[in-house]
Amino acid sequence: MAAEIIQGLNSYFTFRLGSELFAVNIGHVTKILGLSEITRVPNSPKYFRGIINLFGDVLPVFDGRLKFGFPEVESTRNTCILVFVFELDGQVVSSGIIVDSVEKVLIFESDQIRPAPTVGKGFNNEYIHGITTYKDEFVIILNLEKIFSEEEISLIKSVE
Amino acid sequence: MNSFAEKFKAEVGEYCERLESGLLLLEQDKENDQVIDEIFRIMHSMKGSGGMFGFDLISDVTHDLESLYDLFRNKKHKIDSEVITFTLNSIDGLHHLMVQKPEDEHLARAEELKLATRQQILRLTQEEITPENLKSPVRSSALEQVSNPVTYFISFIPDEDILANGTNPLYLIDELHALGECNIRVSFSQLPALSEINPEKCYLSWNLFIASTENVETLHDVFIFVTKHAQVTIEKVATFNVLQNEAVLSDFLNAKYKNEQWISLEPEVQPAIKTEIIDPDENEEAGVLLKSVAEVSKNSVFAQTTVDSIRVDSLKIDQYMNLVSELITAQSRLEMISTKIKNPDLEQISEAFEKLSRQLRDNAFYMSLIPLQSIAVRFKRLVHDLSKSLEKEVVLVTDGMETELDKNIIEKLIEPILHIIRNSLDHGIESKSARLAGQKDPVGTISIKASTIGSYVQIVIEDDGAGLDLNKIKEKAISKGIFPDLASMTQEEIFHLIFEPGFSTSELITDVSGRGVGMDVVKRRVQEMRGSIEISTEKNRFTRFTIKLPLSLSIIDGLLTSVGESYYVIPSSVIKKIYTIKRELLKTEFRQVVELEGIQFPYINLHQEFENGNHLPEEQFVVVVAFDNQSFGLVVDTVIREYQAVIKPLGRQLKGQDVFSGASILGTGQLALVIDTNKMIQKYS
Numbered sequence: 046m047a048a049e050i051i052q053g054l055n056s057y058f059t060f061r062l063g064s065e066l067f068a069v070n071i072g073h074v075t076k077i078l079g080l081s082e083i084t085r086v087p088n089s090p091k092y093f094r095g096i097i098n099l100f101g102d103v104l105p106v107f108d109g110r111l112k113f114g115f116p117e118v119e120s121t122r123n124t125c126i127l128v129f130v131f132e133l134d135g136q137v138v139s140s141g142i143i144v145d146s147v148e149k150v151l152i153f154e155s156d157q158i159r160p161a162p163t164v165g166k167g168f169n170n171e172y173i174h175g176i177t178t179y180k181d182e183f184v185i186i187l188n189l190e191k192i193f194s195e196e197e198i199s200l201i202k203s204v205e
Numbered sequence: 206m207n208s209f210a211e212k213f214k215a216e217v218g219e220y221c222e223r224l225e226s227g228l229l230l231l232e233q234d235k236e237n238d239q240v241i242d243e244i245f246r247i248m249h250s251m252k253g254s255g256g257m258f259g260f261d262l263i264s265d266v267t268h269d270l271e272s273l274y275d276l277f278r279n280k281k282h283k284i285d286s287e288v289i290t291f292t293l294n295s296i297d298g299l300h301h302l303m304v305q306k307p308e309d310e311h312l313a314r315a316e317e318l319k320l321a322t323r324q325q326i327l328r329l330t331q332e333e334i335t336p337e338n339l340k341s342p343v344r345s346s347a348l349e350q351v352s353n354p355v356t357y358f359i360s361f362i363p364d365e366d367i368l369a370n371g372t373n374p375l376y377l378i379d380e381l382h383a384l385g386e387c388n389i390r391v392s393f394s395q396l397p398a399l400s401e402i403n404p405e406k407c408y409l410s411w412n413l414f415i416a417s418t419e420n421v422e423t424l425h426d427v428f429i430f431v432t433k434h435a436q437v438t439i440e441k442v443a444t445f446n447v448l449q450n451e452a453v454l455s456d457f458l459n460a461k462y463k464n465e466q467w468i469s470l471e472p473e474v475q476p477a478i479k480t481e482i483i484d485p486d487e488n489e490e491a492g493v494l495l496k497s498v499a500e501v502s503k504n505s506v507f508a509q510t511t512v513d514s515i516r517v518d519s520l521k522i523d524q525y526m527n528l529v530s531e532l533i534t535a536q537s538r539l540e541m542i543s544t545k546i547k548n549p550d551l552e553q554i555s556e557a558f559e560k561l562s563r564q565l566r567d568n569a570f571y572m573s574l575i576p577l578q579s580i581a582v583r584f585k586r587l588v589h590d591l592s593k594s595l596e597k598e599v600v601l602v603t604d605g606m607e608t609e610l611d612k613n614i615i616e617k618l619i620e621p622i623l624h625i626i627r628n629s630l631d632h633g634i635e636s637k638s639a640r641l642a643g644q645k646d647p648v649g650t651i652s653i654k655a656s657t658i659g660s661y662v663q664i665v666i667e668d669d670g671a672g673l674d675l676n677k678i679k680e681k682a683i684s685k686g687i688f689p690d691l692a693s694m695t696q697e698e699i700f701h702l703i704f705e706p707g708f709s710t711s712e713l714i715t716d717v718s719g720r721g722v723g724m725d726v727v728k729r730r731v732q733e734m735r736g737s738i739e740i741s742t743e744k745n746r747f748t749r750f751t752i753k754l755p756l757s758l759s760i761i762d763g764l765l766t767s768v769g770e771s772y773y774v775i776p777s778s779v780i781k782k783i784y785t786i787k788r789e790l791l792k793t794e795f796r797q798v799v800e801l802e803g804i805q806f807p808y809i810n811l812h813q814e815f816e817n818g819n820h821l822p823e824e825q826f827v828v829v830v831a832f833d834n835q836s837f838g839l840v841v842d843t844v845i846r847e848y849q850a851v852i853k854p855l856g857r858q859l860k861g862q863d864v865f866s867g868a869s870i871l872g873t874g875q876l877a878l879v880i881d882t883n884k885m886i887q888k889y890s
Contacts, residue, residue, distance in 0.1 A: 084876040085771055086855075086865065087815035096855065096868055098876050101534060103853045103868045138857050193858065 049137060050130050055155070057186060059148040059179075060127060063115045066148065066179070068186045069129060075139065076128035077147055080120055094143060097126070104128065106141040107193075121145070131190040140193055151184075153177050158186060213258040214303055215516075220251050221296050226582040228289050228296075229589060235284050245274045262302040262315040269322040270295060273329075282329045290593070291325055293586070354385060354416040356447040357424060362410040363435040369405065372431055378411060380427050385417030386448045388458070414454070416446035519612060522573050529562070529569040530851040534870050536562045537849070541872030563849060574609035577655050577664075580619050581606045584653060587623055591630045598648045599634055601626075605655035610662055614734055614754055618664075621727040625666050625750050626651060628723070633670030633748050643745060645669070658753075667749040673700055673742040700740050704728040763869075764828065765848035765877060766841040769816040772877035774850045774869055775839065779830040779882050783844055786827050791840065797890070799827060799838055808838030809889045830882045837886050852879050864888055 051072035059068045076099075083095040083106055092111035096103050106126060110117060123146035130139050161173035174188040227244045231237060248271040255264030270292065276282045298318050302311055359381070363374050381387060389411060396408045417424065421439060428437045447454050536558055543555035581603055592599040610618070634640075634649035641647050646669075654665045678699055703724045731738045736754035763774035764783075784801050791799060791810060799808050806829060812821055827838040852867035859865075866881040 082875065084868070084878070086859070086862075086878065087771075089859075089862075096859075096876055098870050098874050101531060101853075101870060103855055103876065105856050105858050133857050136857065140856075140858065 050132065055152055057151050057153055057184075058127070059151055059184060060109075060144040061146045061148060062109050062113060062144055066182055066184045067144075068151065068153075068177075068184050069127075069189050070174075070186075071150060073129045073131060073189055074127060075130055078126040078128060078141070080124050080126060080143070097141065099128070099139070099141075102139075104139055104141050106143060109142045109144045112142070112192075118145075123147075129189055131193055133193070151179055153184075153186075210258060210260075213254060213260060216254060217251060217260075217263065217299070217303060220247050221299065222582060223247055224296055225293065225586055228292055229582065229585050231284060232286065232289050232589070238278075238280075241274065241277050241284065245271065245278050248274060260303060262307050262311060263299060266295070266299060266302065266315055266318045266322070269319050269326075273322055273326050276326065276329055288325060288329075291321065293590070295322065353444075354418050354446040355441060356414055356416045356443040356445065357421070358412070358414055358440050358442045359424065360410070360412050360438045361428070361435060362437075363407050363431065365406040365408065367407050367431060367434040370434065372434065374407060374409070374411070374431075374435075377427055377431065378413070381413065381415055381424070384419050384423065384427070385415045386446065387413050387415045388448055388454065389413040390458075414442070414448060414458075416448045519573075522569075526569050526573060529566050533562050533566060533849055533851050537870075537872035538874075539872075566849065571609070573612055575612050575615055576607050576609050577615065578606040580615060580622075581653075583619060584622065584626055587626055588630065588651060591627065595630060597630065597634055597636060599630060600648055600650055602650060602652040603654075604652065606653075608655040608657055608662055610754065617730060617734055618752075618754070621730045621752070622653070622664070622666065624723050624727050626653075629666070629668035629670060629748065633668040633672075635671050639671075645745075662754050664752045664754070665749060666752070667747055669747050672744040672746055672748050673703070673740075674744070675699060678702055697741075700742060703740070704738070761850050761852065761879075763848050763850040763879065765845040765850075765871075766826070766828065767843045767845060768811045768841050769820075771815070772845075772871060772875065773811070773841065774848060774877050774879045775828055775830065775841075775882060776879070777847065779832075780828055781831055781836060782829040784827045784829070786825055786840070788821055788823050788825065791825065801827065801829075801838075804836070806836050806838040807890060808840055809886065810840040812840065812842055814889055830886075832883060832886045837882075837890075839880075839882065839885075848877075850877070850879055 054070060054072045056071040057068040058071045058074045059066055061067070078097075078099075081097055083097050085095040086093070089095070092108050094106045094108045096105055098104075108117075109115075109127075120143075124143060125147060126141040127144050127147065128139060128141050130137050132138075158175035158177045160175055162176070172188055172192050174186040177184050177186065224244060224247050227240050227247070230240050231244070234240070248267050252264045252267040252271060255261070255267060273288070273292075277284045277288075295318055298314065302315055302318075307315070361374070361377070363372075367374065378387075378389060390413065392410045392412070393408070395410070396402075402408070415424070421441065424439050425437075428435065431437070536555075540555050540559060543551045584603070585601055588599055588601040629651050634651070635643070635645075637647050640649065649669060651666070651668045654667075656663055675696065682699070682702055704727070705725060728738055731752055731754070734754055736752060738753075739751040740749070741751070742748040761774075762777040764777055764780060766773050766775060786799065786801070791808075797808055797810075798805050800806075806827070808827060810821075810825070812825065822842050825840050825842055826844045827840050828844065829836050829838050831837075848869075848871075850869035852869055854867050855862075855865060863884045864881060865878045866884075867879045868876045869879055871877055
């Protein structure tokens with residue numbers, strides 16, 4: 046997977062999970078794929094949907110809804126896989142995240158982005174790069190690197 | 206740093222390795238002229254390429270070393286242990302001189318080495334006049350006589366059933382080839398028509414001329430195990446090497462083969478001028494006549510010993526492996542389409558393609574494997590040096606060094622093994638007096654044995670020393686206060702404490718080992734390679750370390766199976782048998798044990814583990830795999846077919862699990878998970 050992260054762009058890729066609008070820096074996004082058959086890895090956590098064949102390589106795919114605590118829904122024709130890259134242990138790796146729909150690419154200047162509010166416990170705002178608005182709607186800009194670099198999936202032994 | 210300099214450094218490294226192994230050989234057999242020649246030659250090449258690439262110090266020092274070895278090569282002097290040890294040290298010194306722009310420190314070191322070398326030369330040349338050395342000219346002339354090759358004619362007619370006892374006649378021919386220059390012809394005259402061929406019978410026979418410095422007995426010895434199953438005649442045809450003179454050779458060939466149809470295995474030797482046919486009986490005479498011609502051409506031992514190998518960047522091999530992997534993935538897609546379309550032409554191509562890519566895969570795979578032999582010399586060197594400085598007499602016995610492992614694994618293996626040997630030499634093997642007092646052989650033994658077991662390579666390192674002292678380990682553990690709960694530990698668990706960080710039982714800290722860093726690193730290294738290390742010991746008898754490592758396998762032969770709707774690949778190398786089994790047989794068992802053909806196996810039902818036991822099918826398959834020394838059943842829903850799996854890594858996010866060693870892309874584009882059976886059984890049973 047010869048993908049690289051492009052730094053210093055102010056374009057953001059937006060997508061929806063439930064009714065919320067999320068965004069990631071476009072430098073991290075490499076591909077948008079239609080939902081294809083996902084090979085389940087037995088006994089892995091539920092938000093890890095499995096692996097797919099991405100042009101001859103293995104791509105792990107996460108369920109965005111489950112990962113961010115949204116209720117599980119049936120997939121629709123808008124459901125797709127957002128392929129993104131991030132750095133893990135000094136290496137650039139690819140992952141996929143299933144989102145309800147992809148929207149558009151928007152440009153936010155850094156002064157338009159406000160830091161994440163510090164609300165409540167149990168909400169790790171390290172995961173949020175910042176918040177901005179678009180057409181009176183909040184856009185949550187995610188820090189994908191942070192979310193997935195701490196991820197190491199171990200298989201849970203099934204309980205007899 | 207320019208790439209020439211890099212190349213030179215790599216080259217010097219290799220030269221040094223070869224020098225070391227040569228010197229260690231000399232240690233055993235100080236009069237082996239071939240080895241001395243080889244050493245001289247390597248030094249000469251080092252000198253040459255050192256000068257060429259601007260490493261003048263290296264070329265300077267090797268020049269002097271070369272002069273030293275010239276003394277032995279000319280048989281003016283005999284080599285002794287002191288010289289060997291001196292040379293080994295000089296080789297170590299050479300490593301420090303690999304600089305293009307020498308500073309004072311380097312110059313001083315080079316000067317030192319040169320001086321030491323000159324002293325060695327002086328020491329030897331002064332000793333020269335002792336009466337002992339006067340014998341040497343006699344010996345050398347005797348040697349010269351033997352080294353003149355003599356040509357023999359060998360006819361080897363195996364019985365038809367020679368293959369039945371496991372003999373491969375070609376190996377015998379190969380063996381002969383190793384003894385000298387050969388001209389080989391094979392006869393197909395007994396070969397029946399294709400329809401009548403019995404593949405278990407041998408219909409061929411061989412005739413060959415061999416020019417060898419060995420005597421007739423040695424040649425006879427090659428056939429020692431087949432004397433009852435073959436007719437072998439060996440006759441001396443000339444007292445010189447006939448094969449080197451084409452004209453003479455063709456005469457001999459014509460004489461031998463004039464009545465029969467023989468096919469040459471060598472590129473055809475075309476006689477330039479046809480001379481009259483010489484009768485076999487007159488061979489001896491003809492030989493005498495032509496002797497003067499043959500004597501001119503020198504015996505070319507070196508020409509034959511050149512190694513047919515090229516140096517390839519390991520990166521290129523990795524790229525090659527990747528390409529082969531892609532080819533195999535493409536091939537499985539082709540196969541799938543061809544089975545769907547059912548066009549006989551396409552099927553034929555697909556089959557040929559499959560066969561080729563399989564061969565290509567094996568080829569690529571073996572290319573990236575190197576034998577343990579390549580690092581064995583470092584172990585020998587360590588034992589040689591350390592045993593001397595510790596004043597212990599220790600022999601190193603190696604076995605199975607031809608076992609091959611992935612290059613990357615071998616590189617990572619050197620340090621752990623060196624460390625274990627160092628420990629064995631320092632702590633394991635007792636001093637000579639202690640060994641004598643304990644009625645043991647005063648010479649200690651360290652053995653390294655390697656073998657391939659299934660998809661693992663096992664390396665056993667054993668010394669016949671004092672063994673681990675259980676009480677000392679206990680005391681130590683208590684005094685360090687890290688392991689207070691010793692009472693509940695088994696003996697084995699206590700022995701394994703030596704793998705804990707910061708643990709060292711040696712009372713005296715020596716500069717060899719005993720700093721308490723080491724065994725924990727050894728264990729970690731082995732585990733990094735997905736291997737395991739075990740220890741067993743008996744007081745005053747032995748300490749044994751058993752290291753198990755996976756063969757690196759990025760492409761494997763596997764069995765494609767399915768469980769639920771997913772596909773799984775089980776490596777063929779661990780599979781022993783496959784049975785079908787009815788659901789009720791698995792259900793009625795109280796424990797997870799199933800009895801097949803009167804043998805009981807523990808089993809794991811993958812359907813139950815992976816699919817939470819929903820919709821168990823009526824009939825399943827039990828794939829019996831090897832697990833340690835036992836058999837273990839993996840129950841899958843269906844066994845689909847054999848499958849060449851290109852293993853793709855699951856990605857870093859999944860490295861927390863080790864049950865699946867990777868995934869493989871099927872012809873349909875779907876993925877199949879590759880099961881690491883050992884890890885799976887450990888985890889689920």
